[in-house]
Amino acid sequence: MGGMLLPMVIAFPLAGSIILLLSAGEMPRRATQLIGPGSVGLSALCALFLASSFLSDPPVSGSFHVVLWHWLTLPGFAAQIALSLDQLSLVMMLVVSCIGFLILVYAAAYMDDDADICRFFAYMTLFVASMLLLVLASDLLALYVGWEGVGLCSYLLVGFWYGELNNALAARKAFVVTRIGDALLFVGLTLIATDVGTLDIPTVLHTIHAGPQTTLGCLLLLGGAMAKSAQVPFQTWLPDAMAGPTPVSALIHAATMVTAGVYMIARLHDLFLASPFTMVACAIVGTVTLLLAAGSALTQTDIKRVLAYSTMSQLGYMYLALGCGSWQGAIFHLVTHAFFKALLFMGAGAVILRMHHEQDMFRMGGLKADMPGVFYAFLAGSVALAGLPLISAGYFSKELILSNAWNLSPLLWFGALSGAFMTALYTFRCVFLTFFGTARGHAHGHTGLAMAIPMSILAVLAIFGGYMQTPAEIGGINMFANLLSPVFGPMREVGGTGLLLIGSLVPIIGVALAWTIWKPRDAVPAPANHPVQQVMRANWGFDAIYNWLLVHPYFTLGALNRRDGLDRISDGITWVMHGGSQVLARMQSGQVRRYAGWIAAGTVIALCLAI
Incomplete structure (x- = not known):
């Protein structure tokens, strides 16, 4: 079958x-x-x-x-x-x-x-x-x-x-x-x-x-996976x-x-285990990405771009887990991320659709009253993305990654923990700006069942889907790890109560700080415009650097070579062909007597040449 x-x-x-x-x-x-x-x-x-x-x-x-x-x-x-x-x-x-x-x-x-x-x-x-x-x-x-x-x-x-x-x-x-x-x-x-x-x-x-x-082969495969992810x-x-x-x-x-990149590396895990250097590089790349992307998400005004940077950051967690050899942790976070990220984009889409395709969070506000169903679905996804303890799938998958990061390097663990704090901060900044405070726009229409039912299913998964795998201190359920153990082998027991408590408190502190900064108020908030925040908002200047190093020189070279010698030769050939076609076109007058005259003249010339 x-x-x-x-x-x-x-x-x-x-x-x-x-x-x-x-x-x-x-x-x-x-x-x-x-x-x-x-x-x-x-x-x-x-x-x-x-x-x-x-x-x-x-x-x-x-x-x-x-x-x-x-x-x-x-x-x-x-x-x-x-x-x-x-x-x-x-x-x-x-x-x-x-x-x-x-x-x-x-x-x-x-x-x-x-x-x-x-x-x-x-x-x-x-x-x-x-x-x-x-x-x-x-x-x-x-x-x-x-x-x-x-x-x-x-x-x-x-x-x-x-x-x-x-x-x-x-x-x-x-x-x-x-x-x-x-x-x-x-x-x-x-x-x-x-x-x-x-x-x-x-x-x-x-x-x-x-x-x-x-x-070398592993580094090339890692490069391909990094671009895809x-x-x-x-x-x-x-x-x-x-x-x-x-x-x-x-x-x-x-x-x-x-x-796709996360899956490919996990599928070829034995190959990557044969290259410890590539594994360390993978963990470092993941940590750097999750921190830079979380910083950029903190400064965005477009609700979809916040979620885009959050995806980059969460993928960084997966690459960190892969580099630590926590194959089950990477795939587990991939699964829980699929639950809450699909839900968050659906919620954002519902908001955008009912706000006349407005995507700027600073032009929203007060939408909790206008669309309560969308609010609670988005809140469920936000709780999971922030990794709030015990009430979200994201908490359990992220804790598994944090504990394995500590096992590899306390420095990487601290980077991942800092990313978890910033994740809670930018996630609930998005929630408070969009759904709380003074209404700065008018929502029209309603969210139909075709949109509401998928969001409801994903909301349940975003809250309860993490109970497939829990730490030893919280029940020790190993359903997900046991499922994948024939592929990856038994999962290593790492971490401890102290690490678990720290990892649980950090997201709560992030949410509390987000409430302090962006709590609902009568005054309309304005996006911050500090030079450092402008750099963070512009993806840390990577686009500007690539434009300066690669894009502009490429276009300049193309402009310089637009009229080179080869072009002149091809233009000359084109001119000759065009001129010849014009001469031949004038000979085609459409008059039969003229054609007969040309035939007669040609016949006389041919006879003279033959004689």
Whole structure:
């Protein structure tokens, strides 16, 4: 049964995308809203059935494995399109398909009045299909196909409203930056293929050995993952990607794209364990990213950009966990992050829609009374993002990462703890500015069931989903770690009561400070405009540096070479051809007697030459 259903998990959204694309936008709106979410819903049903079957009757080999076809067979190298379902890909499959389905149901209402809704759902379903191929692939070449698929779909969706120049530029920026990472990943895969002779993941993990080539390969793979997950120094594309529709932001940040790098490193964990230098680099990159992104989130005025920087910061926590060897901690935070980040983007989308597409938090305020349901859903996601103790899923996953960071380095632990404080601060700054205080705008309409039901489900998961894995001091539930132990081995017991108490108090202090600074008041607050805050708001100047070092020199070089010698030669050839065509055109007068005269003259000349 698994061999038949596993390909169907990918086939349903892929078929939905093909149908919608072939319709060329002519499909009725209601049919589009049925096929888009429906195809992903069928995929989610298959995923749930497979999960039930897998957990109730685990295969003897430890995984379902399906070979679809052999792709390449060359001397010394072979590649195939094969799918594999083990405990890790099972978790990712459920996250992508189920969270993706909820987002598409929400999107059916959010995009209801958009003229290009058919094209939108064609891209969204292709996005889900590509991510499912990535997480279910048993061969790194097939994984790379899914990797490129999500990159293409992100470009198409970020620039979905391409009629506005800024949207097109944001899409181009996302594509170019992530392509740099894709090139690094491709070179890394080439090194592995050269060393091992195959890209079959189990074979690679069993035959790899420590050495300079392995370290180089791991660093290249890490570079590819960092670009996909918007880690420093490749983070500049993600805030601008907010140009796309809000459901696109929810899908990219919660269930697809940015988590691909985390999954890839976790999938190849044995390979990365053979390169301790790469592991330390991964932990440092994660720590730097979570701190810089949290600082930027503190200064934003756009509600979606706050959430974008928070995604970068939370991904930094995942990379810190990966660098510490806490594979279960990274995947656990990936899962809880999918719950509350999808919820937060849905809540932000509902606010934006009812505020006439206003995204500036300083032009909102007092929305708790106008949209109480959206407020409580957003509050549930905010509590989880801030990691408030015992009442949020984010608390348990973040505590697991903090304890493992202490085990690797107290300095990294302090960095992660500082990030947790800033997370609580900027999260509830967003809550207080948007929903409390003086009303600075008028909300219209209401939030329909198609948007409210997915938000309600995710709110429950954001609060209670963390109880799959709790510290020893709070019940010691190890359901999630035990599920993944066949892939990663038993989870190390780290931490202690003291670390747990500190990690629990810090988010509470952050929320209290946020209340002190941005508590509801009659006066309309104004965004801070200190020079340091301006630098933080501008992504710490990374865009300016890249423009100065790379973009402007590139355009200058292009301008200088616009009229070089080769251009003059080609222009000369063009001038000759154009002049000749003009002469020949004048000969075509359309008068038969003139044509007959030319024929006669030509005949006389030919006879004279012959004689």
